Amino acid sequence: xxxxxxxxxxKLVQRYLPDAYLFAILLTFAAFLMxxxxxxxxxxALIKMxxxxxxxxxxxxxxxxxxxxxxxxxxxxxxxKKLLSSLASLPKNTSQAVMxxxxxSGLAYYLNWGFGLIVAAFFAxxxxxxxxNMDYGLVVAAGYSAYVCWHGGISGSIPxxxxxxxxxxxxxxxxxxxxxxxxxxxxxxxxxxxxxxxxLLMKLMVPHPDEVRVADPEALVDPExxxxxxxHTPATWLENSVAINIIFGLMGVAYIFNFFATNGFNLTLNxxxxxxxxxGVLFHMTPINYVRAMNEAIKGAGGIALQFPLYGGIQGIMVxxxxxxxxANWFISFSTPATFPLFTFLAGGVxxxxxxxxxxxxxxxxxxxxxxxxxxxxxPAKVAMSIAYGDMWTNMIQPFWAxxxxxxxxxxxxxxxxxCTITLIWSGIVISLGLLIL
Numbered sequence: 001x002x003x004x005x006x007x008x009x010x011k012l013v014q015r016y017l018p019d020a021y022l023f024a025i026l027l028t029f030a031a032f033l034m035x036x037x038x039x040x041x042x043x044x045a046l047i048k049m050x051x052x053x054x055x056x057x058x059x060x061x062x063x064x065x066x067x068x069x070x071x072x073x074x075x076x077x078x079x080x081k082k083l084l085s086s087l088a089s090l091p092k093n094t095s096q097a098v099m100x101x102x103x104x105s106g107l108a109y110y111l112n113w114g115f116g117l118i119v120a121a122f123f124a125x126x127x128x129x130x131x132x133n134m135d136y137g138l139v140v141a142a143g144y145s146a147y148v149c150w151h152g153g154i155s156g157s158i159p160x161x162x163x164x165x166x167x168x169x170x171x172x173x174x175x176x177x178x179x180x181x182x183x184x185x186x187x188x189x190x191x192x193x194x195x196x197x198x199x200l201l202m203k204l205m206v207p208h209p210d211e212v213r214v215a216d217p218e219a220l221v222d223p224e225x226x227x228x229x230x231x232h233t234p235a236t237w238l239e240n241s242v243a244i245n246i247i248f249g250l251m252g253v254a255y256i257f258n259f260f261a262t263n264g265f266n267l268t269l270n271x272x273x274x275x276x277x278x279x280g281v282l283f284h285m286t287p288i289n290y291v292r293a294m295n296e297a298i299k300g301a302g303g304i305a306l307q308f309p310l311y312g313g314i315q316g317i318m319v320x321x322x323x324x325x326x327x328a329n330w331f332i333s334f335s336t337p338a339t340f341p342l343f344t345f346l347a348g349g350v351x352x353x354x355x356x357x358x359x360x361x362x363x364x365x366x367x368x369x370x371x372x373x374x375x376x377x378x379x380p381a382k383v384a385m386s387i388a389y390g391d392m393w394t395n396m397i398q399p400f401w402a403x404x405x406x407x408x409x410x411x412x413x414x415x416x417x418x419x420c421t422i423t424l425i426w427s428g429i430v431i432s433l434g435l436l437i438l
Contacts, residue, residue, distance in 0.1 A: 002422065006205040010137075010418030017414050020303060020399040024310040031314045031354050035321040046317060053316015054309045060359040061308040063273065064114075065301045067155065068404055070276040071114030072297035073290060075122060077283035084119065088126035094206050097131045098142040099199035106146035106195035110153035112276055117401070118300070120144060121408035128215040135207050136215035140409045141419035142202040144402050148427045149198075151392040152191035154182060155272050157358035158366075158388040162381070168363055169370045173380045178265070180381045186438035187385055193430055201426050205419055216410070239288035245281060252278030303403035308357075311400070315355045319364055324351060328368040337376045341386040341435040344369050348390015349428075356400040358391045389431045396424035 018026065028050070035046055074080060087104060091097040101123050109116030120143030128134045151158065159181035161167045167175075181187065238244060256278065259271055284290040318324040331347040332340070348365060355361045365387045373383035395401055397420060399413040406412065 002201075002204040006419055006422050007207070007211070009421040013418040013421070014414045017399075017417055020403055020413055021307060023399055024307045024314075027354055028310060028314055028317075031317045031323065035317050035323045038326060039321045039323055041321045046321060049316045049320040050313045051316075053320070054313045056316055057308065057312045057357065057360050060357065061305070061312075063270070064308070064357065064359070065304060066273045067112065067114040067276070068117065068301050068304065069114070069294060069297040070273055070280055071112050071116070072118040072300055072404070073280035073293040074276050074283060075108075075115055075118035076293050076296065077280060079283050080119070081122060084123045085126055088123065088130050091127065091131055094131060094134055094138075095203045097127045097134060098139050098202040098206065101127055101139050102142040102146045102199040102202045103195065105143040106149050106198065109147055109150040110191065110195065112155040112272060113147070113150040113153070114155070115276060116147065116150065117405045118408065120146065121405040124409060125220055129220050133209065133212055134214065135212045136409075137213055137411065137415040138202070138205060138207065138419055140405070140411055141416035142199070144405055144416055145198050145202065145396065145420055145423040146195065147395060147401065148392055148423055149191045149194045151358060151388040152182065152187050152385070154178070156182060156388055158362045158384055158391070160272065161359060161362055162384055169366050169380070172370055172374065176381050176384070181385055184381070186434065189438060190389070190431055190434040193434070194427055197426070197430070198423060201423060202419075205422060240286045242285055245284075245286050245290075248287075249278055249282040252281065300404035300407045303407065304400070307400060307403075311355055311357060311360065315360050315364065318351070318354060324364045325368055327351060328365055332369070332372045335376070337378055338436070340373055340376050340378050341382050342432055344373070344383055344386040345390045345393070345431060345435055348387045349394040350390075352391045352394045353398055356391075356395065356398045358388065361391050362387060386435060389435070393424065393427055393431060396420040396427065
């Protein structure tokens with residue numbers, strides 16, 4: 001039955017879902033029209049809000065791009081790729097392959113969402129190389145579907161923001177350490193339930209042999225590796241110096257140890273980026289190898305760099321017009337202390353369609369939902385994580401963050417989003433029950 005449902009969504013998405021860039025433009029139109037009809041703002045006032053908002057999240061956009069590219073560089077290093085290749089040799093059939101792809105990707109997303117996106121892409125490609133008659137769209141979807149756990153992991157931007165001085169609701173909540181968000185028993189149960197059950201979901205969606213869409217051989221070809229120049233000069237010696245690279249990497253390691261010794265286990269966005277940067281530097285062995293890896297990684301960030309301003313414009317409309325407040329308050333209006341986290345999660349899922357950025361969504365929802373939750377007697381940490389769950393939940397049908405993975409896999413959003421719709425339904429059930437029961 002689930003197989004039939006997944007095929008229905010695959011066909012529906014392939015027919016009607018536009019390119020991710022056009023999707024962002026259509027969402028801009030939708031946000032504009034809703035704000036124009038519901039908030040009473042004038043046409044030119046909304047145009048100004050949109051234009052001003054285009055550049056409102058540039059600092060956060062840079063952090064997100066750095067998480068992505070440093071994760072990409074680490075995932076593309078020889079030790080990580082060798083490990084992924086070895087793991088890809090384990091499955092004997094498509095069912096085992098999609099399950100393992102989803103599980104390994106989930107572990108990577110839990111560590112760092114940018115790292116996970118690239119690991120998922122590389123691992124799916126390795127699976128397609130080694131497992132015969134593999135449905136390529138499904139195995140790539142298996143890698144992306146595991147993304148539904150990321151905001152409860154250790155690179156979750158909302159819990160890390162709460163743990164960082166100067167966050168948007170600090171006056172109401174103070175600094176909330178990750179021990180009260182990421183590492184609580186209820187978050188661990190929700191996140192690890194998703195990591196362990198999404199692979200089973202992928203197994204149930206394996207298509208019949210006559211429906212399999214195998215990979216285009218060109219999609220599985222890695223970029224040619226650049227060999228060091230035969231002619232040795234002082235410049236090329238420095239570029240290929242292992243000693244210089246290790247000394248520089250050890251400086252970073254010393255800083256990381258000192259940071260945690262001074263601040264405790266206080267994960268912030270910047271320190272997570274720094275850890276993955278230094279790990280990538282060390283794993284690539286020479287300075288020029290890391291430069292080449294970064295040049296390749298930047299290509300995967302192109303779609304995000306293009307679309308982040310568009311979503312900044314949408315955020316400008318929704319925040320400045322009061323539309324986001326209206327959506328959040330509508331859910332708040334019929335909430336009780338017991339149901340408030342659930343309705344915050346659902347509101348977060350809706351808002352994420354228009355603002356697919358955890359940090360951007362936190363700026364919109366945090367100042368609205370946190371005071372409302374405090375008034376109802378709900379723990380601010382639970383409210384914040386409910387927003388985080390909403391953000392990661394509808395990423396399954398919001399193609400923005402799939403772009404780097406799809407760029408490496410050489411697929412389009414229509415190739416995977418049908419399968420991801422099933423993940424959306426299942427993860428919504430898991431998270432909703434977790435918020436109500438736990």
